[in-house]
Amino acid sequence: MPTTRQVLLKSRPHGPAGLDNFDMREAELPALADDDVAVRAIYMSLDPYMRGRLDAEKSYAANFEVGAPMIARCVGEVTESLNPKFQAGEVVVGMMDWADHSVVAGGKGIAKVDADLAPLPYFLGLLGMPGLTAWVGMREIGQPKEGETLFVSAASGAVGQLAGQMGKIAGCKVMGCAGTDAKLAYVTEELGFDAVFNHRTDTDYLAAMQRICPDGIDVNFENVGGAMLEAALEHANNYARFIQCGAISQYNLVGDQRYGVKNLEHLHRKRVRMQGFIVTDHWHLMREFQVEVAGWLKAGQIKYKIDITEGLENATQAFLGLLEGENFGKKVIKIGPETVS
Amino acid sequence: MPTTRQVLLKSRPHGPAGLDNFDMREAELPALADDDVAVRAIYMSLDPYMRGRLDAEKSYAANFEVGAPMIARCVGEVTESLNPKFQAGEVVVGMMDWADHSVVAGGKGIAKVDADLAPLPYFLGLLGMPGLTAWVGMREIGQPKEGETLFVSAASGAVGQLAGQMGKIAGCKVMGCAGTDAKLAYVTEELGFDAVFNHRTDTDYLAAMQRICPDGIDVNFENVGGAMLEAALEHANNYARFIQCGAISQYNLVGDQRYGVKNLEHLHRKRVRMQGFIVTDHWHLMREFQVEVAGWLKAGQIKYKIDITEGLENATQAFLGLLEGENFGKKVIKIGPETVS
The missing domain is CATH 3.40.50.720 (NAD(P)-binding Rossmann-like Domain)
Structure with a gap:
């Protein structure tokens, strides 16, 4: 079985979240079932709303489970697919584990990225x-x-x-x-x-x-x-x-x-x-939104700053920093190379 | 010159309003100018929003002036009119002084009451x-x-x-x-x-x-x-x-x-x-509103409780009581008899 690094929620914070609320482990990836898609993460998005998912109290996004991987929106490369909509080598965006590799059950919620529109990290920020x-x-x-x-x-x-x-x-x-x-x-x-x-x-x-x-x-x-x-x-x-x-x-x-x-x-x-x-x-408006904003971007009417931290191992600290305003622009973790096979 | 009793704002409260913020005096009514309307008050409305008008800080309603009469929505009888739209003996509703008699400059903001729709106090409450x-x-x-x-x-x-x-x-x-x-x-x-x-x-x-x-x-x-x-x-x-x-x-x-x-x-x-x-x-909707609500009233679909205190001299205490929830239903002061000349 292939393995992957994963960042877990170890315990729920009461008040400020800290490094001790998280843990990293090496875990085996499950075998793919029908419609599943295996993805190698390239960029991972860190967003303030994730703080609510650490709590036991129900937020609008489902809570993270203690002992399970944290979840984030990522851009990644399909490495293996039992889903007819996705092929190995394609670049997709969607919710995945805080991990080098994830298996997206049923391919649920992932979408192909049109890399001609903008650089890949933009799909977690300006165009995401x-x-x-x-x-x-x-x-x-x-x-x-x-x-x-x-x-x-x-x-x-x-x-x-x-x-x-x-x-x-x-x-x-x-x-x-x-x-x-x-x-x-x-x-x-x-x-x-x-x-x-x-x-x-x-x-x-x-x-x-x-x-x-x-x-x-x-x-x-x-x-x-x-x-x-x-x-x-x-x-x-x-x-x-x-x-x-x-x-x-x-x-x-x-x-x-x-x-x-x-x-x-x-x-x-x-x-x-x-x-x-x-x-x-409002997710159904994604395409209309992307077309309009990509147009502004192409016309030079807007700019967008991305703040990239390298390495999954630095994601937890970057997330805590985000909650304190230490990021400068949209916070993204670079997990692996952009080059796709 | 005819005279009238008036309730004045004597001083602005800082914190809870009290009896000492108000005063009553006997004052001369001004002579009518063109378009002015003299009105004898029958019912006067007390409403929580008036508390904001006691303050110096600008509220949405204009502030009451220290040393000037308090203002309230009243139903009253026209006693003299230099305004072609109003005749002596007609019943009107609009903003007037806290007083037995007021002169409404230019007849501004007053409207005739259709007394067939409901009892007069309702025009300060359910239909007002x-x-x-x-x-x-x-x-x-x-x-x-x-x-x-x-x-x-x-x-x-x-x-x-x-x-x-x-x-x-x-x-x-x-x-x-x-x-x-x-x-x-x-x-x-x-x-x-x-x-x-x-x-x-x-x-x-x-x-x-x-x-x-x-x-x-x-x-x-x-x-x-x-x-x-x-x-x-x-x-x-x-x-x-x-x-x-x-x-x-x-x-x-x-x-x-x-x-x-x-x-x-x-x-x-x-x-x-x-x-x-x-x-x-939303004042332009008044007529549409009155027709709909008067219809519900006539059909027995709604009821409405009025809480009447007799006498202008009791208005200040009733207003302070309103702010403490001592009223039971819409608070109205009865200032004079309903019988019109």
Whole structure:
């Protein structure tokens, strides 16, 4: 039997996740049954939503099981297939183990990658789940109009980058925040954000928003939550739309450690619509989304930064860093060579 | 010059409003200019949103001015008119002073009352601003579907009564809370609510909701805010709609006294849409609303409880009581006799 390295969930964190919640082992791969597909991982996506899957409490994504491999979206090469839709040597994207090799039961949820559209890691970012998240949130909930102000928290992140650039394409003034000066320089100089602040050094978020968004906030793309959300609501204009995408500031907190938002009265005072969504509900839009965004990419209207860490053995540390904002752009682990057989 | 009693805002409260923030005086009525209408008040509406108008901070309704009369929606008799649209002896509804007599400048915002539709106080409740609030919230935001669960906080209040009965008409299971056993008996026995709890004695709101709403919450009509909203969000189903109408539990609190809602992550986890609105944005629907609700009333499909206090001199105490939930049904002050000249 062939073997593979796998990263397991060893125990559930209570509060901040740590290295001791994970383990790596060498495991035998199961023999393929009908319709199964064996895949060698090339790139693996790390995303904040995975933090919720570590908990026992049911999140929207199914929980990871203690003692079983962690799961992530990966781009990989089919090495063996008993599924008529996939052939060895093809490049696919879908949910796989945190592992060098996975067997995708029934070929479920994997799709071929059109490598002509963009570099492979983009299918885990700009043209993948995070990109679709930004695109759906802006299109279905944010509905930005020309001249409005869009605020994007975590502006240089996997989702924020596209959300902000979609705001510029829609004719908005686009403001945001990020956690390092390099990130701020990137989103203003490369992505075209109009004004930004550093949320680690400029901790009076409301004052910062008042300074950089003189016309208030019409569309808020929320990735951070907690005090950042409270400030955006305080600075929101009438009829603002709040795209509730994530709350990374809260994911490692439990119970009373979580931030209490005290100004929800603004929802009725300012007639705010605050709406959450899960990208998987909108998966049927993937092709339409990819065509539009690949077009923008080709036309030079958007850019996208990927932050690659080499080696499956470094994935756990990179994931913990992601939860602390240590990534710069979409976080991807490179597990194996791009060259396909 | 004729004179009138008027209730004034004497000072702005910081925290709970008290009797000493108000004053009563005898004042001269101004002479009528072109298009002005003089009105003798019959009924005056007291509503929670008025608490926001006491503050210096801008609320959605313009602030009351210190030293000037408080303003409220009233039903009254036209006593003199220099406005061609109104004649002495007609009954009208609109914004007037907290006073026995008001001069409505330019006749602005007043409308004739069709007294055949319902008793006069209903035009301040079921067929007036609070009724339109319930109707717009349910129709535009809640969009209840047959078989869903609707939860209404402040179920026996001016808005909650109609919201709950609209839920029944839509085929929902309707649950709610109120602050006395008499109110609970009223909404279940008279209005047809399916299950309720007393939020003063049953203070673990989440446990109470779990008990009375075994299928979760699909539509939440929010009048209370704070811990009640947090519990409803915790118990919400996927794709729930939260009608953000008011937050009476928070109106007398300032700064850090306000309740911090810690579980807004459920907005994205559960794909919740939480939307606020102000009824005056929807005023053009008044006639359509009145026709539909008057039809339900005539058909015996809905009931509506009015809580009348006699005498302008008791209005301030009644308003403070309203903020503490001491009213039972829509709060109205009777200022003068119904008999028109």
